[in-house]
Amino acid sequence: MLAPSEKALVPFVSVENMMQLVHHIGVERVLVELTDVIEADFRRWETFDKTPRVASHSREGVIELMPTSDGEIYSFKYVNGHPKNMAQGLQTVTAFGLLAEVSTGYPVLLTEMTLLTALRTAATSAMAARHLAPKGAKTMAMIGNGAQAEFQALAMKAVLGIENIRLYDIDPKATDKVVRNLSGSGLNVTACTSSQAAIEGAEIITTCTADKQYATILTDNMVGAGVHINAIGGDCPGKTELHRDILARASTFVEYPPQTRVEGEIQQMEADYPVTELWKVILGEEKGRHNAGQITLFDSVGFAIEDFSALRYIRDRLKGTPFYQDLDIIADPDDSRDLFGMLARARD
Amino acid sequence: MLAPSEKALVPFVSVENMMQLVHHIGVERVLVELTDVIEADFRRWETFDKTPRVASHSREGVIELMPTSDGEIYSFKYVNGHPKNMAQGLQTVTAFGLLAEVSTGYPVLLTEMTLLTALRTAATSAMAARHLAPKGAKTMAMIGNGAQAEFQALAMKAVLGIENIRLYDIDPKATDKVVRNLSGSGLNVTACTSSQAAIEGAEIITTCTADKQYATILTDNMVGAGVHINAIGGDCPGKTELHRDILARASTFVEYPPQTRVEGEIQQMEADYPVTELWKVILGEEKGRHNAGQITLFDSVGFAIEDFSALRYIRDRLKGTPFYQDLDIIADPDDSRDLFGMLARARD
Numbered sequence: 283m284l285a286p287s288e289k290a291l292v293p294f295v296s297v298e299n300m301m302q303l304v305h306h307i308g309v310e311r312v313l314v315e316l317t318d319v320i321e322a323d324f325r326r327w328e329t330f331d332k333t334p335r336v337a338s339h340s341r342e343g344v345i346e347l348m349p350t351s352d353g354e355i356y357s358f359k360y361v362n363g364h365p366k367n368m369a370q371g372l373q374t375v376t377a378f379g380l381l382a383e384v385s386t387g388y389p390v391l392l393t394e395m396t397l398l399t400a401l402r403t404a405a406t407s408a409m410a411a412r413h414l415a416p417k418g419a420k421t422m423a424m425i426g427n428g429a430q431a432e433f434q435a436l437a438m439k440a441v442l443g444i445e446n447i448r449l450y451d452i453d454p455k456a457t458d459k460v461v462r463n464l465s466g467s468g469l470n471v472t473a474c475t476s477s478q479a480a481i482e483g484a485e486i487i488t489t490c491t492a493d494k495q496y497a498t499i500l501t502d503n504m505v506g507a508g509v510h511i512n513a514i515g516g517d518c519p520g521k522t523e524l525h526r527d528i529l530a531r532a533s534t535f536v537e538y539p540p541q542t543r544v545e546g547e548i549q550q551m552e553a554d555y556p557v558t559e560l561w562k563v564i565l566g567e568e569k570g571r572h573n574a575g576q577i578t579l580f581d582s583v584g585f586a587i588e589d590f591s592a593l594r595y596i597r598d599r600l601k602g603t604p605f606y607q608d609l610d611i612i613a614d615p616d617d618s619r620d621l622f623g624m625l626a627r628a629r630d
Numbered sequence: 631m632l633a634p635s636e637k638a639l640v641p642f643v644s645v646e647n648m649m650q651l652v653h654h655i656g657v658e659r660v661l662v663e664l665t666d667v668i669e670a671d672f673r674r675w676e677t678f679d680k681t682p683r684v685a686s687h688s689r690e691g692v693i694e695l696m697p698t699s700d701g702e703i704y705s706f707k708y709v710n711g712h713p714k715n716m717a718q719g720l721q722t723v724t725a726f727g728l729l730a731e732v733s734t735g736y737p738v739l740l741t742e743m744t745l746l747t748a749l750r751t752a753a754t755s756a757m758a759a760r761h762l763a764p765k766g767a768k769t770m771a772m773i774g775n776g777a778q779a780e781f782q783a784l785a786m787k788a789v790l791g792i793e794n795i796r797l798y799d800i801d802p803k804a805t806d807k808v809v810r811n812l813s814g815s816g817l818n819v820t821a822c823t824s825s826q827a828a829i830e831g832a833e834i835i836t837t838c839t840a841d842k843q844y845a846t847i848l849t850d851n852m853v854g855a856g857v858h859i860n861a862i863g864g865d866c867p868g869k870t871e872l873h874r875d876i877l878a879r880a881s882t883f884v885e886y887p888p889q890t891r892v893e894g895e896i897q898q899m900e901a902d903y904p905v906t907e908l909w910k911v912i913l914g915e916e917k918g919r920h921n922a923g924q925i926t927l928f929d930s931v932g933f934a935i936e937d938f939s940a941l942r943y944i945r946d947r948l949k950g951t952p953f954y955q956d957l958d959i960i961a962d963p964d965d966s967r968d969l970f971g972m973l974a975r976a977r978d
Contacts, residue, residue, distance in 0.1 A: 289720065290645070296958040297638070301976035309973070336684050338699050340732045345704050347695050351686050356693050358708075360728065362735020368966050372637065372734055376960045380708065384688045386720055387710020396961035400969055429963075432970035456967055463970050610644040612724050613744035615777075618716050619804055621748055622780035622811050625657070628649035 289386075290614030295393035295596060299605040304397070307599060310440035313433070315599075316405035317412070317441050320591040324409070327561035329353065330587050334541055342366055344518065350586035356382045357590040359395055363518060374429075375399065381593045388612060391597045395589065402592040403584060404433035406537075407512045408441035410580040411486060413563050413570045414535060415510035419485035420445045425477050425499055426491035426515055427451035427460045434488050434514070435460070439469055442486075446470045450480035451491075478504060489523045490514040502527035507575040514582050518545050524579075526550045532579040535560045535570070537588075546581040557581070637734075638962030643741035643944060647953040652745070655947060658788035661781070663947075664753035665760070665789050668939040672757070675909035677701060678935050682889055690714055692866065698934035704730045705938040707743055711866060722777075723747065729941045736960060739945045743937065750940040751932060752781035754885075755860045756789035758928040759834060761911050761918045762883060763858035767833035768793045773825050773847055774839035774863055775799035775808045782836050782862070783808070787817055790834075794818045798828035799839075826852060837871045838862040850875035855923040862930050866893050872927075874898045880927040883908045883918070885936075894929040905929070 295303065304312050323330075335348045343364030350357055361377040368374055377395035382388060411419075422444050424431050431449070438444040447469050451457045457473045464471045474480040477499060481487050487509055489499045505511065505528050515523045524547050536542040536557045548555055560580070562568035571578050600606055615624035643651065652660050671678075677700050684695045691712030698705055709725040716722055725743035730736060759767075770792050772779050779797070786792040795817050799805045805821045812819045822828040825847060829835050835857055837847045853859065853876050863871045872895050884890040884905045896903055908928070910916040919926050948954055963972035 294957065297961045298958055298976070301973050304973065305977045331686060333684065333686075336681065336695065336697060338679060338681075338697060338704055338732075340699075340701065342733050343735055345697075345699075345730060345732070345735050347684065347697060347706060349684060349686060349693075349695060351688075351693075353688065356686055358695060360706075360730075360737075362730070364733075364735045367734055370734070371966060372736065373961060373963075373966050373969075376736065378737075378959050382693060382708075382710070384686075384693070385690050385712075386715055386718070387691055387693050387712045388720065388724065389708075389726075394959050394961060397969065397973060428967045429969040459965070459968055459971065463968070463974060609642065610646055611726050611742050613645045613721060613742060615721075617807070618719060618721050619776045620807055620811075621721075621745065621777040623807065625649050625652065625745060626811060628646065629653045 289388055290610065290612040291608040292389045292392050292611050293600065293606040294609045295600065295606050297394045297397065300394050300397050303599065303603060303605040306603060306605065310436055312401060313405050313408065313437040313440045316402055316592060316595055317409045317437065319595045320402065320405055320588055321409050321564060323587055323591040324561040324564050332538060335586065348586040348589060350590050351384055352590070354384055355594065356384050357586070357593050359586065359589040361399065379589055379593050381597055391593060392609065393593065393596055398592050398596065400430055400433045402588050403430060403514065404437035406588050407434055407488065407514065407580065407582060408437040410535065410560055410582070411438060411442055411510055411512060414578040414580060415442065416485045416508055416571070416574065421448065421484045422486040422488060423448045423480040423484035425450050425480055425487065425489045427456040428490065430490045430514060431460045432463045434490065435464060435469060436467065438486065439467070444486070446472070448472045448474055448480045448482070448484055450474045450477050484509065486510045486512060488512040488514060491523055497523055498525045499523040500528060501525045502531070505577060507577065509577055511577065511579045512582065513547050513579060519549060522547050522550055529555070529579070532577040533558065534579045534581050535563065536581050537583065537585040541585065542581055542583050545583040548581055637736055638958065638960040639956040640737045640740050640959050641948060641954040642957045643948065643954050645742045645745065648742050648745050651947065651951060651953040654951060654953065658784055660749060661753050661756065661785040661788050664750055664940060664943055665757045665785065667943045668750065668753055668936055669757050669912060671935055671939040672909040672912050680886060683934065696934040696937060698938050699732055700938070702732055703942065704732050705941050707934065707937040709747065727937055727941050729945055739941060740957060741941065741944055746940050746944065748778055748781045750936050751778060751862065752785035754936050755782055755836065755862065755928065755930060756785040758883065758908055758930070759786060759790055759858055759860060762926040762928060763790065764833045764856055764919070764922065769796065769832045770834040770836060771796045771828040771832035773798050773828055773835065773837045775804035776838065778838045778862060779808045780811045782838065783812060783817060784815065786834065787815070792834070794820070796820045796822055796828045796830070796832055798822045798825050832857065834858045834860060836860040836862060839871055845871055846873045847871040848876060849873045850879070853925060855925065857925055859925065859927045860930065861895050861927060867897060870895050870898055877903070877927070880925040881906065882927045882929050883911065884929050885931065885933040889933065890929055890931050893931040896929055
């Protein structure tokens with residue numbers, strides 16, 4: 283039997299290899315480069331197929347497939363969301379993803395995406411803040427100190443120059459974990475005992491809590507003029523974090539309106555609540571922040587193009603490194619019509 | 631760093647391991663067992679989520695995701711269809727698939743599915759023929775001698791007791807390949823020089839040609855009373871094999887009508903062309919073959935539940951064998967909120 287051809291082997295990046303690749307490049311550098319790659323793809327937003335994600339809901343959670351394509355490369359991500367997993371010591375969100383050539387349909391990369399999604403979510407937040415946050419912002423409040431918190435803090439530091447992080451979580455152990463993980467990062471980190479205390483002096487407020495319910499992490503009176511709100515945690519139907527009065531005052535920016543109206547903070551608002559598409563701000567077609575008193579809100583739910591960008595980035599950065607293994611996942615008979623002959627010869 | 635937990639490792643079946651597993655069980659036994667597993671799932675058809683496949687079309691072909699779930703197990707298949715691949719020595723169709731637990735969203739099996747799709751397609755044809763073909767059928771004509779041909783022949787032998795296979799393809803080299811591959815199978819194999827010659831005396835006519843176009847492999851005058859037609863090749867918009875006059879005479883059976891009306895032979899017919907769902911015949915809720923002169927037609931396009939069954943079968947049959955490798959694809963921090971800590975510790 284002949285060995286499989288090059289096309290039949292798909293590079294696979296395991297969790298361990300993803301971690302080694304990230305350290306090989308450097309976490310902050312990955313976040314900066316990812317921010318730029320995602321921004322480059324947002325600039326050519328109109329070249330992408332945009333399908334709403336394909337969700338399979340159950341009592342315990344959701345499994346989603348998120349495909350997109352730019353006509354040359356196709357990507358999809360498999361991702362679940364199971365809030366009760368945490369109680370069993372399992373991840374609430376796990377993910378993996380794939381890139382394929384549109385011209386042949388052959389996969390060219392398979393990779394873990396739990397870590398990669400955390401990185402791309404933080405990079406997307408930093409990209410939005412680069413266009414929307416007050417110039418010279420130095421302090422971010424981080425409300426919800428779960429799996430996403432450190433990535434958000436480092437992305438805001440590396441991309442925007444944030445120097446101070448003010449933490450709050452209903453579980454002080456979560457805050458302790460972030461304090462510990464960010465020691466030595468160069469950030470001034472302050473643990474606070476309330477949301478109200480955390481947002482003191484912050485130009486950017488990031489909310490990223492995990493409960494699958496309508497919650498009010500921020501009330502209207504807490505949000506002063508001029509801040510940028512980076513709302514990560516309200517990201518599926520029935521799950522929000524902000525009081526609707528904040529939305530009534532804010533200028534709201536979104537990834538893909540048909541998805542955000544169902545999954546984002548704005549699911550609380552009327553169907554004609556005005557939103558601005560972030561890609562149009564990046565291209566200069568729409569205004570971002572245009573006065574100092576304005577409250578800007580990035581109502582982030584995560585979109586397939588961000589995963590496409592992240593996968594494309596990993597594929598490029600993988601070249602010349604040892605951080606992958608080849609998977610024999612594509613059947614590759616010498617004569618493409620002779621699949622059965624390949625099987626028969628494997629017996630010998 | 632701790633080793634990943636059991637849940638974080640996903641069994642992966644490579645092409646090589648799939649071939650070894652199939653030989654370990656025996657090809658014909660795999661086909662018989664798969665037929666029974668698919669039939670068992672068709673019997674509980676109404677328990678499944680049925681989503682039309684999510685297709686990304688391009689000039690060269692299509693990439694599709696086919697998800698389904700029975701409420702306990704979720705599956706999806708990635709599959710491409712690129713007719714021009716053959717000219718480059720690549721497979722027209724390649725596939726892989728995944729099973730996951732609905733309750734946690736964690737994947738439990740990742741496998742090649744190019745071979746597995748060929749096996750499940752043949753098993754589905756045999757299942758349909760078991761309910762629709764004339765009793766005691768001994769001879770099958772096989773028009774189109776590509777990658778699917780030998781699997782069809784062996785499934786019809788193993789499940790129905792077919793003894794004679796009559797082959798025709800516009801390319802005699804394809805026919806030679808099937809003759810060679812089926813020597814020693816116990817089937818009487820006859821190479822024919824026309825479709826007309828191939829169907830002589832056949833109680834079952836299987837059509838499985840590859841061109842992406844409206845073709846007429848069978849014309850009305852070729853099809854005698856009482857035969858069962860197993861139409862595999864007309865399986866996407868713009869691709870059919872049978873003349874519409876045959877459809878006008880036949881009793882037509884389908885997997886999932888909303889998909890077959892777009893992709894199957896019946897795309898040629900009016901929207902109200904009558905079809906019977908195969909699962910209802912299997913359950914005894916609708917009539918299958920009810921007289922000897924009737925022409926029955928299984929207008930097969932392939933459906934996600936068949937892949938679900940095939941994946942479930944492989945998962946069961948894999949237990950206790952060495953035919954898989956564990957992939958570290960799920961990030962598994964000791965504390966699920968401490969994804970960053972896991973990353974940081976991997977540096978040391």
